[in-house]
Amino acid sequence: MATAGWSTFDHGADIGIRGWGASLEGAFAQAAVALMSLMDGSWERVQPQQSFELQVTSYDVEGLFVAWINGLLAEAELRKMVFCSFVPTIAGTTLSATVWGEPVAVREHEWGVEVKGATFSELFAGRQNDGWAAQCVVDV
């Protein structure tokens, strides 16, 4: 496994997102990139023009990962933004993050799929091999 990275994976009617890194926060941030890659085919061109703070809580670390992905989906829609950079910090079962991106209206997008929500399916968040990983299936 590379030091940090992301991928998507197959799942029946839906699709999975996975991130990994040297820390749990790094894995969460990479998985968020995987999420953006599903939603916007031109996500690599997104610029960090604006930022905002996001805080989510849950009752355990895996639930926190689901809450993180769902928090990003809600913010993307409410702020009409696409994201490119994520700096989360985790304390227990609370995650606070600075998220960077640009307004949707800035340019043309190669829209991908509309992600409805993160599920508990294929859910994992924790240590894996020499690093950390986080993954789940998202409903599309």
Next chain:
Amino acid sequence: MDTSLLRRINAYCWEVPQQGAMRVPGRLFGSGALIRDLDDMVLEQVSQVAALPGIVRASLAMPDAHWGYGFPIGGVAAFDPDRGGIISVGGVGYDISCGVRTLRTGLSKEDVLSVLPELVDLLATVIPAGVGRGGQLRLSGSELDDVLRLGARWAVAQGYGESRDLEYIEDGGCLSGANPEVVSETAKKRQQDQVGTLGSGNHYLEVQYVDAIYDQAAAFAFGLKEGGVVVSLHCGSRALGHQIGTDYIQILGRAAQKRSLHLPSRDLVCAPIDSKEGRDYYQAMACGVNCALANRQVLGHLVRQAFAEMFPLARLELLYDVSHNTCKVEDHDVDGLRKSLYVHRKGATRSFGPGRQELPAAYRGVGQPVLIGGTMGTASYILAGTVESEAMAWGSACHGAGRAMSRKQATKRWKGKSVLHELEHRGILVRAASQRGVAEEAPGAYKDVDEVVESTHHAGLARKVGRLRPLACIKG
């Protein structure tokens, strides 16, 4: 799937024997070929649902079943509140009340073919479709609360459609029990510009013609005749439903942890129907259903406006509107007693037979229309509900073809442009918001809808009435 694990009841019904933590057996409906092609995960999910508290009679999977989260897509289960029954987010899905609405146009295929390119371009302009595309409506908080309480009745009161429409929507266009107070402000804010939008993924609007009639009496009751043109649209509760799902998967997850409720899968987070969390989720889910019904009512109005521009004399009448992802309180016979059960249908259509009081008077003699969506390039079907389905499956049937291939596999195999060209070569005009979406939704990525419908018909879950062929499609 290894069919030796199953007990064959008949050619179209297979039993998963009760074992381990299962409280009831499982029942899979479908031909031998469909059952053999099923993912093993469907069997696992059907067995896990069978282990949930208060489940009645059996955990069911319709002929279009495939691997979902929690329940399989195509999963049906009823729970008895008097026996500790539960309500589950994974038994409804995130796209609450995703469903199909079909309108008769009164036009013939020949009428429409002469102006099809102009018509599809006009529909693509007036129907907001695709990721991130809002609609024309901007609703205030109190207006949204009205949408959630009143569903399609709100839309009709605002001038979107006709009061006659309400009779031809499940639950008269408004599911009772909705309480906007248990829906988060985030969910409401996300929905402010989403009423009257199609969305993306497998959502679509199709112009179709009737190319076969199988049941003349039911077709007459439904107003269908060969060569007649109908419009079908498939969409759900949009962002509001998604947010209700994401909110309550956490709320019910916490509640399950607090109660030390042992769940066979974390995706099956649930709460007793008779608990605060369970009641709150039901009331929020009912808001999601009403939001979807209002959404399809507004979209139906936009379709009518577009047709009025091209065909000023055409009168589009609502044939019916069905929901796929729901939990509804319904009366059914259980061991000779009439019981109120919480029937979860996740990717399954209600299929009530003749005589049910819930049906419009015009259809009460033939059964409920069951609207089965195909894909952009294959047939769709209209079936009628049966009395047998009520005995076998709480009055349920399939909802579409069902995926045979993952989205990732589909995008590896097909390119959006080539799919569009092939469909156009076959005379089917498609306007799509996303090329990737077209590839993911390529007709070849789905099961054979003809076989799914044959299985549904022969299993007795619903009976075939008519087959529809696509002329044009607006893809979200």
